[in-house]
Amino acid sequence: MSKYHLDYLEQLETESIHIFREVAAQFERPALLFSGGKDSITMVHLAKKAFAPGKIPFPLVHIDTGHNFPEALEFRDWLAKEVNATLVVRKVEDTIKQKNLTEPKGKFPSRNWLQTYTLLDTIEEFKFDACIGGARRDEEKARAKERIFSVRDEFGQWNPKLQRPELWNIYNGRIHKGENVRVFPISNWTELDIWNYIRKENIDLPSIYFAHERQVIEHEGQLVAISEFVQPDANDVVLTRQVRYRTVGDMTCTAAVESAAANLDEVINEIIATRISERGETRIDDKVTEAAMEDRKKNGYF
Amino acid sequence: MDLLRFITAGSVDDGKSTLIGRLLYDSKNILIDQLEALEKSTKNRTDGSVDLALLTDGLRAEREQGITIDVAYRYFTTPKRKFIIADAPGHVQYTRNMITGASNASLIIVLVDARQGVVEQTRRHSIIASLLKIPHVVVAINKMDLVEYSQDVFNNIVIDYAEVAKQLGLKNVTYIPISALNGDNIVDKSEIIDWYDGKPLLEFLEEVDTAHDIDLDNARFQVQFVIRPQTEELHDYRGYAGKIISGIYKKGDKVKVLPAGLETSISKLEVGGREVEEVFAPQAAVIQLADDIDISRGDAIVKTEDTPVVSNELEVLLCWLDDKPLQAGNKYYLQHNSRLVRAVVKSIEYKLDVNTLQQQPVEGGVKLNEVVKATIKTASPLVYDPYDQFVVNGSAILVDETSNSTVAAVLLQ
Ligand SMILES: Nc1nc2c(ncn2[C@@H]2O[C@H](COP(=O)(O)OP(=O)(O)O)[C@@H](O)[C@H]2O)c(=O)[nH]1
Numbered sequence: 263m264s265k266y267h268l269d270y271l272e273q274l275e276t277e278s279i280h281i282f283r284e285v286a287a288q289f290e291r292p293a294l295l296f297s298g299g300k301d302s303i304t305m306v307h308l309a310k311k312a313f314a315p316g317k318i319p320f321p322l323v324h325i326d327t328g329h330n331f332p333e334a335l336e337f338r339d340w341l342a343k344e345v346n347a348t349l350v351v352r353k354v355e356d357t358i359k360q361k362n363l364t365e366p367k368g369k370f371p372s373r374n375w376l377q378t379y380t381l382l383d384t385i386e387e388f389k390f391d392a393c394i395g396g397a398r399r400d401e402e403k404a405r406a407k408e409r410i411f412s413v414r415d416e417f418g419q420w421n422p423k424l425q426r427p428e429l430w431n432i433y434n435g436r437i438h439k440g441e442n443v444r445v446f447p448i449s450n451w452t453e454l455d456i457w458n459y460i461r462k463e464n465i466d467l468p469s470i471y472f473a474h475e476r477q478v479i480e481h482e483g484q485l486v487a488i489s490e491f492v493q494p495d496a497n498d499v500v501l502t503r504q505v506r507y508r509t510v511g512d513m514t515c516t517a518a519v520e521s522a523a524a525n526l527d528e529v530i531n532e533i534i535a536t537r538i539s540e541r542g543e544t545r546i547d548d549k550v551t552e553a554a555m556e557d558r559k560k561n562g563y564f
Numbered sequence: 565m566d567l568l569r570f571i572t573a574g575s576v577d578d579g580k581s582t583l584i585g586r587l588l589y590d591s592k593n594i595l596i597d598q599l600e601a602l603e604k605s606t607k608n609r610t611d612g613s614v615d616l617a618l619l620t621d622g623l624r625a626e627r628e629q630g631i632t633i634d635v636a637y638r639y640f641t642t643p644k645r646k647f648i649i650a651d652a653p654g655h656v657q658y659t660r661n662m663i664t665g666a667s668n669a670s671l672i673i674v675l676v677d678a679r680q681g682v683v684e685q686t687r688r689h690s691i692i693a694s695l696l697k698i699p700h701v702v703v704a705i706n707k708m709d710l711v712e713y714s715q716d717v718f719n720n721i722v723i724d725y726a727e728v729a730k731q732l733g734l735k736n737v738t739y740i741p742i743s744a745l746n747g748d749n750i751v752d753k754s755e756i757i758d759w760y761d762g763k764p765l766l767e768f769l770e771e772v773d774t775a776h777d778i779d780l781d782n783a784r785f786q787v788q789f790v791i792r793p794q795t796e797e798l799h800d801y802r803g804y805a806g807k808i809i810s811g812i813y814k815k816g817d818k819v820k821v822l823p824a825g826l827e828t829s830i831s832k833l834e835v836g837g838r839e840v841e842e843v844f845a846p847q848a849a850v851i852q853l854a855d856d857i858d859i860s861r862g863d864a865i866v867k868t869e870d871t872p873v874v875s876n877e878l879e880v881l882l883c884w885l886d887d888k889p890l891q892a893g894n895k896y897y898l899q900h901n902s903r904l905v906r907a908v909v910k911s912i913e914y915k916l917d918v919n920t921l922q923q924q925p926v927e928g929g930v931k932l933n934e935v936v937k938a939t940i941k942t943a944s945p946l947v948y949d950p951y952d953q954f955v956v957n958g959s960a961i962l963v964d965e966t967s968n969s970t971v972a973a974v975l976l977q
Contacts, residue, residue, distance in 0.1 A: 266780055266812065266844040270567040270646040279836070279848035280807050283789040287861050287902065312848070314837025315801065316793040399637045406636040406651075413968075425634070426970040427664040427885050430959045431807070432899055436968040450648055452639045 271459050274451055275308065280431060281410060281447040282312040285392050286319045288435035289443070292392040293350070295381075296322040298334040299510040300467055301396035303341065304456055305448060307465050309394075310345050320394070321348035325380050328355045329491050329512035337468040352384045382418045385442060392435065392443045400452040410449050416440040453508075457533060461526045472529065473506045473521045484517035508533075565643075568774060571650040571665045571698075574675030575685040579706045583675065583744035584651055588640050590751040591766060635665040644770040659918065659933040660885040662692055663973050667959070670777050671700040671769070678711045678741075682724040684919055690725075691918050694732035695881065695935065695975065697955050699777050701729070701737045704765060708757060709743040715759045731921070740765050778845050783811030783867045784949070784957045787859055788902045791850060803834065803850040804859060809901070809956050811867075813851065814842040821857060822864040823874050823945040828855040845956075862903030864947035872949045872957060878940040879977040881916070881951075882909075882930070886964065886971035889929025890936075898942055898974065900960040906943040907962065913937040940974075951975040 268276065285292045294309060296302045309318045322342055326335075342349035357380040358365060385393065399406050409425050411433045426434055435443055448456070460467065478485040479498040485505060491514045494500050505518035506529065523529040574580045638649040650665030666672065672693045676686055693701060703725050711717040718741045729737045740749055741757050742765060748754035749764040763771070791803040813819075817830045832852040833843050843849040851865060859865075866872060884890055890909060898907035914923040916935040923937075930936050951958030962972035 264775065267566070267775065268847065270565050273567045273846070275836075276807065276846055276848045280788070283805050283848070284902065287789045311836035312805070313789075313791060314834070314850075315798055315803075316791045400639045406638065407634045427660055427973075429664055429667040429961055429970070429973050430956070431668070432901060432959070432961050434899060434961060434963050434968070434970045436897070436963055438968060450637070450639070452641070452646075454641065455646070 278308045278447040279312040289392040292320040293323045293390045294394040323350045326353045333468045394445045412444045470507045489513045569648045570671040571669040572673045573689040578675040579744040635661045672698045673702045703739045779810040784809035785865045808845040810845045812844040818868045822947040828853045876942045876945040881975040883973040897963040910939045
């Protein structure tokens with residue numbers, strides 16, 4: 263093999279860096295939507311590389327549902343400092359109060375839906391014209407057709423019929439006033455690519471990605487941590503299990519997997535062995551309907 | 565492990581979805597929950613089999629209409645390669661999607677139904693492959709089970725296609741007899757098709773040599789973004805960030821900044837914040853220059869000994885991708901990598917029939933999915949190479965000034 267050769271992770275990295283730079287150059291007010299999970303952490307790492315030795319030329323924006331893992335929030339604050347980035351946090355809690363929205367009820371009250379309101383308000387508040395998201399095309403069938411630059415109308419809506427053709431590596435980010443673009447720099451990465459890259463680049467992650475002990479209850483075959491937001495009822499058996507998380511979402515709707523994987527190598531080995539896709543295993547609210555993702559995207563979800 | 569991007573093309577019902585489903589399924593890239601969803605949605609089928617095509621069927625509108633109408637991307641990995649499939653629909657009116665999917669592909673799988681042989685759609689897809697200069701072509705002759713795995717049927721299709729390939733100047737064409745439904749010659753070599761002594765499809769995809777698809781001889785770089793930290797310790801730092809389009813740049817190389825034409829040399833090279841001695845395509849790099857010259861986004865930095873074309877009068881092939889027709893005299897933005905310039909389509913010479921490659925006169929405007937030869941004038945010069953020699957530096961898009969949509973794929977001549 264010639265020394266002028268990039269392996270697949272380097273090729274993916276190159277493509278993502280190229281996209282980050284296009285965003286910084288084409289838009290006046292971009293923002294990186296930071297969810298706290300490994301995908302957004304990887305994006306921050308890529309953005310850092312894209313603009314080194316300068317700092318990342320856009321803020322990290324976190325839409326805080328109020329149901330986050332404390333470990334993830336702590337990590338978020340640490341990371342923003344570490345890379346010297348501006349951190350903007352907007353809370354779903356506040357949107358609920360301001361707009362008098364109805365809090366979701368039930369045992370696993372998911373504020374996932376409500377995030378959309380807070381996000382759209384935040385876009386409006388800061389006049390963001392490009393929001394960089396960590397969605398990957400391998401996550402879900404509806405995502406497989408998403409462009410890398412995906413135009414949203416004034417209402418944050420996505421119209422699958424009106425997507426622009428995306429040719430070669432040329433990204434057309436021209437928009438009308440009021441519109442904005444969602445940009446997905448890691449579209450072409452799979453879950454395993456992300457993990458392999460994290461290992462290769464030695465990227466720090468919140469501790470909940472690795473095996474730890476937690477009190478959980480079992481719900482439809484999935485383990486949910488007991489927390490301020492999820493309380494066991496009379497029928498539940500509270501178990502103490504060694505678990506880790508594959509995604510970092512809300513404590514109310516992210517399930518843990520039983521695991522003894524304490525480091526990256528072990529985590530990666532487990533992922534290769536499990537053969538259960540990320541969303542299916544860990545997002546309690548996603549199984550609702552097959553078209554759930556599509557509906558949500560049309561409504562301006564990430 | 566490296567990366568291969570390919571596109572699948574075929575007419576409706578040739579078995580494209582089944583083939584992709586099969587590749588994902590047999591290479592164990594389908595996960596348990598996806599499989600469950602698949603089984604659930606095929607419960608109503610009378611024969612009880614799973615419908616692999618459903619795996620690749622994305623949007624609801626498509627599910628309702630039962631046809632694929634937009635490019636979708638699929639991923640799978642084997643121990644040898646990571647694959648990105650652009651799944652482009654076969655329907656006649658969606659040439660634009662195929663061009664979109666094909667623009668990044670280094671290989672195309674052209675599906676042929678063994679019962680039908682080479683049809684109009686096969687020619688059309690092959691013409692697009694040749695226009696876009698996709699380096700490798702695999703002709704997958706599918707549904708061999710329906711022609712009793714006949715070697716004669718296969719051979720006749722090979723003869724027919726070879727004629728098309730010759731006419732189009734397609735090189736590197738490989739023929740594989742398959743049954744996507746039964747899995748013959750997909751991952752494992754078919755036992756029934758014992759007369760075929762080539763590789764099964766997946767093995768071919770894993771081994772096809774793509775190292776030479778990247779040009780390392782001619783150095784091309786375009787500035788995407790200027791990095792100016794303006795901090796105390798990096799007060800005078802000025803780095804030009806961009807992708808190495810092709811070739812190799814070394815510290816100390818004499819370079820020319822185009823279109824201005826100023827000469828200087830490379831003082832420092834960085835990749836991801838780390839200083840390096842040389843950079844090569846397709847790395848994302850930062851170049852620092854010895855002299856302080858005025859450079860902005862879209863400017864090219866090339867080596868002095870070999871220079872691209874610098875011109876504002878462009879001969880182009882345009883693939884029209886918009887519902888609104890093109891008229892000679894229309895103004896657009898032209899985007900060539902990161903360089904955005906105003907442009908006017910001066911004249912339209914002829915239309916290229918994508919079924920026969922014949923040149924035809926243009927009457928009225930240029931419609932969606934049509935390919936035309938045209939001349940474009942830009943407000944400031946473009947630094948490019950002819951597409952035929954140099955895909956990555958010879959491609960551009962046209963953007964409608966009023967709708968902002970991408971309306972054409974531009975192949976610079
Ligand atoms: N007998 C047979 N049928 C096939 C084969 N491949 C696909 N089919 C069938 O052909 C039909 C169309 O296939 P599909 O994958 O949906 O085609 P697409 O429109 O090209 O995506 C389906 O009923 C498939 O089951 C094959 O190799 N042999």
